[in-house]
Amino acid sequence: MSSLSARLLVSVSLLLLIFFGVTIVVLDVAFRTASEQAQKDILDSQLMSLLAAAEPTDGGVLGMPPDLPEPRFGTIGSGLYAEVTGADGASIWRSRSALGLELPAIVPAAGGAQKFAEAALQDGTPLLTLSLAVQWEFPDGQLRPYVFKVAESLDAFNAQVAKFRRQLFSWFGAIAVIMLLSIAFLLRGMLRPLRQIEAEIAAIEEGARASLSDRYPSELQGVARNMNLLIGSERARSERYRVTLGNLAHSLKTPLAAIRALLEEREQPEFERRANEQIDRMDEIVRYQLRKPAATANESPALVRVDIAAEVQRLVNGLRKVHHVKSPRIEVEVDPRARLRGDVGDLHELAGNLIDNACKWCKSGVRVSVAAVSAEDSRAAGMVLRVEDDGPGVSSDDAGVLLQRGTRLDESTPGHGIGLAIVRDIVLSYGGDITIGRSPLGGAEITVTIP
Amino acid sequence: MRLLVIEDDEILRASLVAKLVDAGFAVEQAADGKEGLYCALEYPIDLAIIDLGLPEISGLDIIRRCRENGKSFPILILTARDRWQDKVDGLDAGADDYVVKPFQFEEVIARVNALLRRSGGWASSEMIAGPVSLDLTRQQVKVHDVAVELTSFEYKILEYLMVRAGQVISKTELTDRLYDQDFERDSNVIEVFVGRLRKKLDPDNSIKPIETLRGRGYRFGLERKQSA
Numbered sequence: 001m002s003s004l005s006a007r008l009l010v011s012v013s014l015l016l017l018i019f020f021g022v023t024i025v026v027l028d029v030a031f032r033t034a035s036e037q038a039q040k041d042i043l044d045s046q047l048m049s050l051l052a053a054a055e056p057t058d059g060g061v062l063g064m065p066p067d068l069p070e071p072r073f074g075t076i077g078s079g080l081y082a083e084v085t086g087a088d089g090a091s092i093w094r095s096r097s098a099l100g101l102e103l104p105a106i107v108p109a110a111g112g113a114q115k116f117a118e119a120a121l122q123d124g125t126p127l128l129t130l131s132l133a134v135q136w137e138f139p140d141g142q143l144r145p146y147v148f149k150v151a152e153s154l155d156a157f158n159a160q161v162a163k164f165r166r167q168l169f170s171w172f173g174a175i176a177v178i179m180l181l182s183i184a185f186l187l188r189g190m191l192r193p194l195r196q197i198e199a200e201i202a203a204i205e206e207g208a209r210a211s212l213s214d215r216y217p218s219e220l221q222g223v224a225r226n227m228n229l230l231i232g233s234e235r236a237r238s239e240r241y242r243v244t245l246g247n248l249a250h251s252l253k254t255p256l257a258a259i260r261a262l263l264e265e266r267e268q269p270e271f272e273r274r275a276n277e278q279i280d281r282m283d284e285i286v287r288y289q290l291r292k293p294a295a296t297a298n299e300s301p302a303l304v305r306v307d308i309a310a311e312v313q314r315l316v317n318g319l320r321k322v323h324h325v326k327s328p329r330i331e332v333e334v335d336p337r338a339r340l341r342g343d344v345g346d347l348h349e350l351a352g353n354l355i356d357n358a359c360k361w362c363k364s365g366v367r368v369s370v371a372a373v374s375a376e377d378s379r380a381a382g383m384v385l386r387v388e389d390d391g392p393g394v395s396s397d398d399a400g401v402l403l404q405r406g407t408r409l410d411e412s413t414p415g416h417g418i419g420l421a422i423v424r425d426i427v428l429s430y431g432g433d434i435t436i437g438r439s440p441l442g443g444a445e446i447t448v449t450i451p
Numbered sequence: 452m453r454l455l456v457i458e459d460d461e462i463l464r465a466s467l468v469a470k471l472v473d474a475g476f477a478v479e480q481a482a483d484g485k486e487g488l489y490c491a492l493e494y495p496i497d498l499a500i501i502d503l504g505l506p507e508i509s510g511l512d513i514i515r516r517c518r519e520n521g522k523s524f525p526i527l528i529l530t531a532r533d534r535w536q537d538k539v540d541g542l543d544a545g546a547d548d549y550v551v552k553p554f555q556f557e558e559v560i561a562r563v564n565a566l567l568r569r570s571g572g573w574a575s576s577e578m579i580a581g582p583v584s585l586d587l588t589r590q591q592v593k594v595h596d597v598a599v600e601l602t603s604f605e606y607k608i609l610e611y612l613m614v615r616a617g618q619v620i621s622k623t624e625l626t627d628r629l630y631d632q633d634f635e636r637d638s639n640v641i642e643v644f645v646g647r648l649r650k651k652l653d654p655d656n657s658i659k660p661i662e663t664l665r666g667r668g669y670r671f672g673l674e675r676k677q678s679a
Contacts, residue, residue, distance in 0.1 A: 321547050
């Protein structure tokens with residue numbers, strides 16, 4: 001589900017369903033239990049009134065008066081029935097209301113005990129029955145067993161329960177609908193800032209505004225702030241590209257003009273060499289501009305953490321192939337605590353240029369090590385990349401010159417100067433530092449520190 | 452040696468092929484990735500020069516597919532992209548070296564020779580075996596430090612056998628790798644050339660540089676003086 005409102009509404013509906021469901025069941029059970037108890041109490045008092053009305057007759061049997069205090073006993077089909085049976089189960093007396101009905105036979109519990117039971121008439125009407133077995137003491141001192149029975153139809157009771165349930169469902173249903181509607185309404189209001197962001201970004205795309213406004217609830221202010229940063233750095237970046245492109249185009253014009261001039265004197269000696277010189281110059285200009293750092297470290301939020309060990313190893317594997325003829329021994333050591341947040345391409349550019357140069361200059365050995373900036377603080381960001389070789393090394397005078405853009409100390413090793421200039425540019429863009437020194441191996445030691 | 456050049460720029464491809472042919476190679480060429488991949492998988496090739504930015508199938512994919520299919524010939528990448536990341540991607544895919552555009556032809560030929568030597572197990576540009584030495588860059592052959600004049604075809608046969616010194620090379624392989632396609636394909640011609648080569652290298656039949664293995668082919672049998 002991709003919509004936040006839909007997600008919230010569905011989960012709230014589920015919650016309401018569970019909550020109301022449990023509530024309905026609990027209320028229903030409670031209501032039913034209470035009604036049943038009331039029903040039983042009524043039956044019990046009916047039974048008592050029956051016992052009070054019974055009188056022994058002269059014939060030595062029990063007799064009932066024609067009119068009982070409860071009028072429903074006297075009304076046919078009233079739903080309240082009574083019967084008195086002897087010990088053998090034969091009916092001695094029945095209420096008028098039970099006329100023409102066969103009351104279900106119920107064996108009562110042992111003498112003196114009350115027994116509630118549910119039974120049904122032949123036509124299926126459910127009944128709640130209460131029976132009581134008694135030993136009646138006659139004036140002549142004899143004890144005779146009788147069973148008093150009262151039964152009441154459960155139709156009215158069931159109708160009452162059903163009515164209660166209907167009311168329960170309709171009330172809770174109405175409440176649930178009202179709650180969902182109000183949540184949906186609230187959501188619309190809450191999500192309004194998101195729609196506002198969307199509209200503002202669209203306006204930025206069209207160029208109608210420069211950045212997002214700051215009138216956002218606190219939860220969204222971070223998003224808006226980061227979005228503004230991103231927009232700002234994108235703008236700065238495209239501005240940089242524009243400037244770079246301009247520089248590139250302009251700096252290519254000079255060698256182009258030179259080549260055109262050379263073409264006019266193509267018969268002159270060394271034409272080819274001089275033309276090639278101009279082409280090399282153009283090539284170098286293009287390479288320098290193309291390999292500039294991909295991002296400026298502290299500006300762009302889109303930087304990722306680079307797997308230094310894996311990338312350096314890939315690079316060294318490739319360089320081993322390239323320098324196969326010389327087959328220098330390349331030692332690699334990467335401290336797992338070293339961190340670089342930046343562009344993978346920049347790491348390749350840094351390490352690639354430095355290790356490639358070292359392979360070109362070394363006699364037989366190159367050492368590459370990457371360490372953490374701080375030995376104590378293992379969580380500190382940054383890395384120290386050190387590339388050493390056992391070649392002739394670089395004098396301190398040359399070191400300064402080498403770090404200038406496009407300088408070549410030795411024309412016979414092409415690309416040496418521009419590589420270092422690129423490294424320097426990348427290091428500066430990350431706010432880092434580069435030093436050239438002498439390695440214990442005997443040759444140059446170039447150390448790049450990226451915070 | 453038979454090379455394959457896959458490059459979509461027509462001017463560059465034509466000039467590269469012409470110069471490689473001048474330098475004594477038999478050259479196949481392809482203008483797009485699909486054709487190039489077919490050639491690389493189906494033709495007998497000693498080395499491939501592959502441009503990375505190709506139409507249809509990229510250079511990187513061709514390299515990967517070649518290696519997946521067990522092709523082990525050396526691969527030289529031509530690329531206009533010279534960020535290290537691009538180079539490493541190419542080398543990772545199975546290429547052996549790269550040349551960045553715009554290049555000078557001498558650089559390409561130097562890399563090609565180095566890769567061919569390397570694939571035969573030679574470390575330096577001068578291959579020495581017994582009293583015979585062959586300089587791949589200068590295309591010069593010496594026996595007992597005396598230069599021997601060879602025709603271009605005799606040189607090609609010797610170069611092919613010597614780069615693979617110690618291996619048995621069949622006549623069919625020699626014809627495949629050395630002739631251009633329109634050449635007369637007759638194994639008798641090879642026998643004639645090998646015979647002449649023997650006479651020039653070893654007039655008094657004392658060092659016996661090239662052995663004939665009946666029914667199997669030829670082998671440059673002298674011990675390598677220096678190998679990687």
